[in-house]
Amino acid sequence: MSDYKFSLEDDSVAVIIGSGAGGGTLANQLAQQGIDVVCLEAGRRLAPVDIVNDEAAMFPKFTWLDEVIGEGDALPNFPLWICKTVGGTTMHWTAATPRLQAHEMRALSTYGEITGASLVDWPISLADLEPYYARAERMMGVTGTNGIPMLPGNNNFKVLEAGGRKLGYTDIDTNRMAINPEPKDGRGGCLQLGFCTSGCATQAKWCTLYTQIRDAEQTDHFELRPESMVMKILHEGDRVTAVQYLDTEGQMHEQKARFICVAGNAPGTARLLLNSASTHFPEGLANTSDQVGRNYMRHMLAAVVGIMPGEVHIYKGPQVAGVIRDETRHDPARGFSGGFQMHTVGLSPGSLADLMLQGKWGHEFTSVLEKYRNYATVMIMGEDLPTADNRISLHPERRDQYGLPVPVVHYTNHPNNRAMLHYGLEQCNKLYRSLGAEQVFDLKDVFPATHNMGTARMGEDPATSVTNPWGQTHDIGNLFISDGSLFPTAGCENPTLTIVTLVLRQAEYIQQQMQRGAI
């Protein structure tokens, strides 16, 4: 205890729970302004040497393997593919960094009421976010911005581009990526390794572990406590006062705080609030709206494999550095609301064998897999509509190794998703057929959720949202939500850039609130 930089009794510190895109970034932004921060991370800290180019070796090193139960259309045993490590899911992410589109932030106004969906407009506009998007892109080194060149296209991208143009698509490039094309700031440049989701061995890919957290540690205002599992947030009246967490020895600690920011990835954040129920907040902390855990969104996600007339070698290069954006528009004539991206996705034989040929065996299986050299692979990733019943809840009896109720992810596809899925699969099929593919496979309903959004949506009205437009909970002025939980709707873009953008904006707001003595 004595080796803590900040005392457990120090109630002047900010406590940030989580060290990923939201928590890691926010911690650094506050520390740079001289605000003392204690960052609690459930996972352990990997050293650079721990990051090896081997997905089988990396998976157990940073994946969140504590029990999570999936219900409905969520995969029963592994509904979420998220991380438990310093850097959070920025260790695993693909580094695609598109901005949300203006109309997606006005989903209700644009799409109109849709049966079964709890659509709303965001309480802020794209114009409100633009300056922060620009800062986030500069900070993360996003390709195609701030004079940073685009990544060169790999073979899988070239196939996607050629087929896309045959279908009449025009908005095609190697994607906005938070991956250094050249070495920069002590980090390497992209070597086209192709193991982005297993951690980047050259650190070309942005990850808070060796960017924001590294920078925070250069200040005198930051303390990271890895392997610290937060059990509960304590409050007195309408102010939070401390967090209780377990260390690796199973020892419980209580850290006092001036204010607390929760960035545990949407399911983890909702879970913590629900676990922090009290007599004052019997349905969960900051949950007088009954919206905590609800409107859980992921993305409509599927992939298509084309067996092409020549070799492609999809494993070479960043997995998603190639995108077609033509279908991201809202165009109800296609039979659904919202849009989807079509982007490359590099998959290893092991993953493909499981994804593509579940339940199959014999020559039917092996003859297809032996054509791996000729595979081209594309993923469709579309807007997922929020629904009140897609939610994170706590299992009534099951407990995990910490003694905490096991989280339950209940997710059912909205009919809009299915309509979009079928249209998207058909387009991908045409795309590869246009180049002479001899066979095309769909991979649908097989992916765990990697993009987790909603569960603590922001809004103006305390009756229908959990936080205000800066992520400050309506119920408790010194409690903030600092991750994708805030998204009122999902858009069809990868969420990380927007999470970083929201916390850059939140960091400014927190400073203003502190200066005014409000928190």
Add this chain to the structure above:
Amino acid sequence: MPRLSRRRLLSQTARLISCTAIMGGFSTRAAWSQPVVPNEQQAMLSLSTLVRDLFPHDALADSFYVKVAGIVQPGLTGKEKEYATFAAALDQDAGGSWRQLDPAMRGEILAEHQDDPFFAILRDTARATLYVQPEVWALIGYGGNALAQGGYLNRGFNDIDWLEGNK
């Protein structure tokens, strides 16, 4: 702090959909170090035939499948009884030793049993093990870890040559 138990990891592995290969690679990794007990050789030969029949790659030698069976086997720990029952059922249908039939006959009998619960366990464990082996990678053309060679930046990440005239 209790750690994730191996049993739970394996049960997760068996039913997990998209990550089975990766998880399987992990769970079988520990198995590499476990020695094969000599009196299990007979069972191993059966198992290697089963793995080959499930995932036949003509270019791979029998000795490779024996190696893979040695990795698969510890993954079936706790399922010995089910395995024995399954193997006995195959032999019964074969009217003798299933393993000594010709491949086509073996496949027909195997297909008769593909709804047995043990079949799915064996199939998924074998698949998760097989497709993380470098020998299979070499056969199907997966380059794997190229970090030591400087990645694929100078090794063909953009060398596609058949798209010309297709644009």
